Amino acid sequence: MQSVFVSGANRGIGLEHVKRFAAAGRHVYAAVRDPLAADALTPLAESGQVNLIAYDAEDLGAPDRIAAALQDKPLDLVFNNAGIYGGEKQSLAGIDPEAFMTTIRVDALAPLLLTQALLPNLRRGARKIIANQSSRMGSIADNGSGGFYAYRAAKAGLNMITKSLALDLGHEGFIVVALHPGWVKTRMGGPRAPVDVGDSAAGQAALLQRLTKTDSGRFFDYTGAELPW
Ligand SMILES: NC(=O)c1ccc[n+]([C@@H]2O[C@H](COP(=O)([O-])OP(=O)(O)OC[C@H]3O[C@@H](n4cnc5c(N)ncnc54)[C@H](OP(=O)(O)O)[C@@H]3O)[C@@H](O)[C@H]2O)c1
Structure with a gap:
């Protein structure tokens, strides 16, 4: 894997992935909302190992602008990692319709549009991997506690998008996984979360490295265990 694209790269799991990919000698396109405020990435950007890319997932015009900026650069991996939780009003006691729609837009539609725009770059890459950072909260089979309507619906949508991409692109040798x-432990996961960001990113990176075409259209946790849709 030579060249990777990671969204939501300025903090949390995305930032950890960028640091690890850069340390492993990959060239990283790090998509952040505000490149001028991505302080944690400044040293890597100055060293030339990381290109900062302006990307707001709510801006539906962003993917085409990014594709135009990348021109014909090959990508081995597009990692759709940026995501939001969807706010507090996600129970039957109160749904915020605007927040619900924003969550669908950021967590489901945006990764699809970004992937679509970057397909020509992926076609030039050797590995052709699309990784969608979902959540087991998007698993219908695993939903044992209800609630969290916006986040669950958005990630379930991302899971379905993952499966369709795998089917639509499989004949070209793509590997698409959720x-x-x-x-x-990130801003989203909170301080009580049991998994350190380094362990999560290391596990995901190892999984991405060993993926084969038979893994496409499947859903995996960071240890490599398969999850039910
Ligand atoms: N942490 C967990 O326990 C957990 C569990 C399951 C799944 N996940 C998923 O893992 C991914 C990363 O989460 P995290 O824990 O690292 O969360 P985080 O620390 O809250 O980071 C979220 C990242 O997404 C970016 N982002 C949010 N809205 C965006 C938008 N409209 N456009 C572009 N970027 C946007 C943020 O950028 P800004 O800094 O500009 O806001 C930030 O870089 C998410 O997709 C999340 O759903 C996390």
């Missing part, structure tokens, strides 16, 4: 990073 991933669950674990419950991870």
Whole structure:
């Protein structure tokens, strides 16, 4: 894997992936909302190992602008990692319709549009991997506690998008997977989360490295265990 694209790269799991990919000698396109405020990535950007890319998942015009900027650069991996939880009003006691739609837009539609725009770059890459950072909260089979309507619906949508991409692109040699990073200590996961960001990213990176075409269209946690849809 030579060249990778990671969204949501300025903090949390995305930032950890960028650091690890860069340390492993990959060239990284790190997509962040505000490149001028991505302080944690400045040293890597200055060294030339990382290209900072402006990307707001709510901006539906962003994917085409990014594709135009990348021109014909090959990508081995597009890692759709950026995501939001969807706010507090996600129970039957109160749903915030605007927040619900924003969550669907950021967590499901945006990864699809970004992937679509970057297909020409992936076609030039050797590995052709699309990794969608989902959550086991998006698993219908695993839903044993209800609630969390916006986040669950958005990640379930991302899971379905993952499966369709795998079917639509399989004949071209693409590998498309949905991933669950674990419950991870980040701003989203909170301080009580049992998994450190380093362990999550290391497990996901090892999994990405060993993926083969038979893994496409499947859902894996950070240890490599398969999850039910
Ligand atoms: N942490 C967990 O326990 C856990 C569990 C399951 C799944 N996940 C998934 O893992 C992914 C990363 O989560 P995390 O824990 O690292 O969360 P995090 O620390 O909250 O980071 C979220 C990242 O997404 C970016 N982002 C949010 N909205 C965006 C938008 N509209 N456009 C572009 N980027 C946007 C954020 O950028 P800004 O800094 O600009 O806001 C940030 O880089 C998410 O998809 C999340 O759903 C996390």
